[in-house]
Amino acid sequence: SVDYALAMELAIAHLRSLGHRRIAYVGGPVGSRSDARRREGLKRATMEHMDIKIVDLGAFRPQVEGGESAADLAVGSGASAVIAFNDLVAVGLVSRLRTRGVSVPEDMSVVGCDDTLVATLVRPPLTTIRVDMRGVGAAAVDLLRSVNGKTADRPGEERSSEVRITPVELVARGSTAVPSGE
Numbered sequence: 001s002v003d004y005a006l007a008m009e010l011a012i013a014h015l016r017s018l019g020h021r022r023i024a025y026v027g028g029p030v031g032s033r034s035d036a037r038r039r040e041g042l043k044r045a046t047m048e049h050m051d052i053k054i055v056d057l058g059a060f061r062p063q064v065e066g067g068e069s070a071a072d073l074a075v076g077s078g079a080s081a082v083i084a085f086n087d088l089v090a091v092g093l094v095s096r097l098r099t100r101g102v103s104v105p106e107d108m109s110v111v112g113c114d115d116t117l118v119a120t121l122v123r124p125p126l127t128t129i130r131v132d133m134r135g136v137g138a139a140a141v142d143l144l145r146s147v148n149g150k151t152a153d154r155p156g157e158e159r160s161s162e163v164r165i166t167p168v169e170l171v172a173r174g175s176t177a178v179p180s181g182e
Contacts, residue, residue, distance in 0.1 A: 002166045004034050004113075007129040008041030009048075010170040011083050011111045014127070016049055018178050020081040020109060024055040026070040026093065028062045028085035035059070035085060038113070042083075055079050060089060067092020075102060080109065080179040087112035087119045090126050094175065105177035115171055124174030131168055 015023055025042055028035035039056075046052050055077040060066030067089035074082045074093065084090035090112030094104050104110050104124060112119055115130035 002034065002037075002131050003168055004037035005041030005044065007113060007131070007168045008038045008083065009045045010168065011113075011129060012042065012045035012049065012052060014170050014172065015081045015083075015109060015111065015176065016052060018081075018109065018176060020079075020179055021051055022053045022055065022077075022079045022081075024057050024074045024077045024079035024082045026057050026067065026074070026082060026084045026089055027059045028089075030059045032062075038085070057082075060085065062086050063088050064092035064095070067094075068096040071096030071100065071102075074108065075100065081111070081176070082108060083111045084113065086114050087116045087126060087128055090128070090175070091118055091122050094122055094124075094126075105175050106180055109176040109179070111176060119171075119173070122175075127173045127176040128171055129168050130171050132166055 012023065025038075027039070042054050046054055057070050057073045057077065060070050062085055067084060069092075070089070071093050075097070082093055084093055090110050093110050097104055097108060097110075102108055110126065112126040112128035113131070115128045119126040119128045
């Protein structure tokens, strides 16, 4: 499992350290477990930092088009920064913001999630949360191997309840800055 709650706390802490107080969140698909974890982290961050206001822009497709759809709402929200469900959504946000004449990060900071290849290809490069997806995959394979064909349906055998939490880290790049006017 990826600690997406911590990921959002790291994103909020980073944006707060820059001076952002009103931050929009572009969520992922309705019913997504990872989106629910992200929302838990946002809630925890606002409980810890009472000066932060999260503006929930809703659920969007976890693709570039989702970010493009959310960009106008982000601008209208009065937020100085946006956290996107993933890097693809963040790329869509940056693209649509540019079309509207909104400069990233001068007018609005953007944070992605997952640190995929596209995070370094977009201009400016995305500040994002690095997730070790290879580590997640390796841990899943290890757990499958340890089960070795055992199931909870067989008498005397227990299903593994081991959960491994994969750490995350914030990677600051060019898409975040001090809010304009600060």
